[in-house]
Amino acid sequence: MNSHRIRACFLSLLILALLSVGGPASGQGLAPGASGEVQEGFVKQTPGAVKARKPQVCYPGLNSEQVPAELFAVCVPDGFQYHQRGTEHVWSDGKGLDLVVAIQVKMTSADDALALIVPFLEKSGARIERLPDSRLRYFGETSRGMAFGRHQHRFGALVYSVCTKEHPDCAMAEETARSFSNSLEFLEPVVVPYEEWKTEKGEHVTVRVHPEGAAAKDKEWLSREYDKGEKAIRSALGLGVDQNPIQCFFYPDKGLLKTYTKRDSGFAIAEKGEIHSWFGSRSDRQSTGHEMTHVITFRAWGEPTEALIGEGIAVALDQSGRDLHKEAAAMLANQGGEFSLASMLGEGWFKAPPEVAYAISGSFVKFLLGRAGPEMLAELYKAKDFGVALQSVYGLSLEEAQKEWLATIGR
Numbered sequence: 001m002n003s004h005r006i007r008a009c010f011l012s013l014l015i016l017a018l019l020s021v022g023g024p025a026s027g028q029g030l031a032p033g034a035s036g037e038v039q040e041g042f043v044k045q046t047p048g049a050v051k052a053r054k055p056q057v058c059y060p061g062l063n064s065e066q067v068p069a070e071l072f073a074v075c076v077p078d079g080f081q082y083h084q085r086g087t088e089h090v091w092s093d094g095k096g097l098d099l100v101v102a103i104q105v106k107m108t109s110a111d112d113a114l115a116l117i118v119p120f121l122e123k124s125g126a127r128i129e130r131l132p133d134s135r136l137r138y139f140g141e142t143s144r145g146m147a148f149g150r151h152q153h154r155f156g157a158l159v160y161s162v163c164t165k166e167h168p169d170c171a172m173a174e175e176t177a178r179s180f181s182n183s184l185e186f187l188e189p190v191v192v193p194y195e196e197w198k199t200e201k202g203e204h205v206t207v208r209v210h211p212e213g214a215a216a217k218d219k220e221w222l223s224r225e226y227d228k229g230e231k232a233i234r235s236a237l238g239l240g241v242d243q244n245p246i247q248c249f250f251y252p253d254k255g256l257l258k259t260y261t262k263r264d265s266g267f268a269i270a271e272k273g274e275i276h277s278w279f280g281s282r283s284d285r286q287s288t289g290h291e292m293t294h295v296i297t298f299r300a301w302g303e304p305t306e307a308l309i310g311e312g313i314a315v316a317l318d319q320s321g322r323d324l325h326k327e328a329a330a331m332l333a334n335q336g337g338e339f340s341l342a343s344m345l346g347e348g349w350f351k352a353p354p355e356v357a358y359a360i361s362g363s364f365v366k367f368l369l370g371r372a373g374p375e376m377l378a379e380l381y382k383a384k385d386f387g388v389a390l391q392s393v394y395g396l397s398l399e400e401a402q403k404e405w406l407a408t409i410g411r
Contacts, residue, residue, distance in 0.1 A: 058183065065091075066187065067101075072157065074101065075183035077176060091180075096143075096167035099180045100160050105262045106269045107156030110134035114149030116158055135181075137174070144170055148181040152188065154269070154276065155262040159184060188259055194249075202227040205292075206245045213252025215279040222250060222279070229288040229319045230296070236317055238374040239300050246295050247272075250279040266291050270298035289319035301381050307349040308341075308361050309381050315362025316369065325409040328363030331356055332411055341402040345386055367405045368394070 058064050058075040065082065066073040067089055076082075080091040080099065091099045107113050114134045121128055126140040134149035147160040161177035163170040198216055200207040202223035209215040215222060226248055234242070251257040257278045258264040266277040268291040275291035293314040297304070304310025316324060332339055335356065341364070342348075349357050368377050376393050383389030387398050394401065 062183075071187040072101065072103070073183075073185050073187055074180060076180070096164035097170075097173050097176070098162045099177060100158075100162070101184065102158045102160075103262065104156050104158060105154070106267065107151055107154060108269060108272050108274070110149035110151040110156060112149070113151060113156035113158045114147060117147050117160060146174055146177045146181075148177075150181070150184055150186075152186045153191075153194070153260040154274075155260075157184060157186075191256070191259055197249075201245070204230045204242065204245055205248050207248050207250065209250045209279075210252050210256060213279070214281050215250035215252065218279075218282065219250075221282065222248070225288055226292065230292055232319060233289055233293050233296050233317045236369070236374065237296065237300065237313075237378075239296065242296070242299060244273060244299075246292055247274045248292075249274065249276045251276070252278070253280065254278050268292075268294035268298075270294045270303075273299070287318035287320045289317050290314045293317045297381065301378050304381050305384055306345060306386050307357075308344045308386075309365060309377070311349070311358060312361030312363075312365030313377070313381070315358050316365040318362075324359070324363045324366050328359045329409045329411050331359045339402075341405075342398055363409055364405055367408050370408075371404075 061078050062075040063078065064073055065076050074091075076091050076099070077093070080093050082089070082091050084090065085100075087102060089101045104113050104116065111134050114136065118128070118136075121138050121140075124140060126138045129137045129139075131137065134151075135146065137146045138144065143162050143164045145161040145163055147158065150157040150159060159177075159181040161173060161180070163173040167173060192211055194208065196211065197208045198211055198219060200209070200219040200223040205223065205226040207219050207223045207226065209219045209222070226246075230246060234240070251260065254264045257266075257276065261267070261276055263276075266275065266286040268275045273295055275295060277286040277291060279285045291314070294310075297310070297313055304313075341360075344352060344357065344360060349361070352360075365377070368380070372394060379393045380386070380389050383393075390396055390398060390401055396404065
């Protein structure tokens, strides 16, 4: 899955969070993770029983709180109450100050995490003061605060504070936010850093494998297989050679994939040119082409406007050799009732059962590729209005396209 929807969902939660306490604000503090004392009056806390690799020390008046599902711990001032708001972990003092941690996936740096908050702050009219080391302070009409980016492996955290005008001391709240962010500790077990992974360079991909497991023994084959897949995808899309190799990371199993990335299925960080997959053996692995297609189409065409097309291309070109039309026909037969392609547009795609959404998307895109080739598909991929583009590019209404596609798959 591409990153655009994950970030959009996060931003919507962030907007709700900020509005619930009055909007953005200003702050002050040292870099997240920088050396420095944890402010007095904090206690390291983690709601739950997860243990850190080593005991986390907080100064008197601070509680060590751990969040088991997210595997992190922070030092929280006495008197702050914890609650969860959507995907965010929030500690409130009851006087107008919130301290928030939002774990984010597909992060390659602390700046990636921090960047997620910037567009909303700019849109809200807040004044932003950018600071070194992946942090900023902001000033809004009704509140002020700080934001910090934190990062580990391929996930990270956006840590931010919101202090409303009703709070008695927002200046001191900046120090509280700084100490809160500096105290955050990811509690993942010790793992082999990416810098120590084994590497195999191909013509158009660079394979990076964890030193343990089957991928480490099969890295030459992986390099050849993914080079072959990359060429096949580019050929199917009518694209020329890309001199910038795709970085392919392979994990021994889903458990380690999740440890490093907070995800248990493969994914692409398209804008960074990375794919991440688990590999048990040549016959027990993720498809060669799905995630590479996300990187290739992003580089060529940008973000897709519809998951139906963005994910459909990735399924259609996954290099698995599956009969996608047969799978879609069987899926529709099992579903029963009337099917409407319109229900797969916008958020409708994400509401459908994943197996249905992917099967239908892959088959429909295969139909479009077969009907008019990649150039017209690229126009549809980039179009802001799917229905209008379908009519102007293919000469079909949505209903006509559905009818023709269903006839193609024998429905």
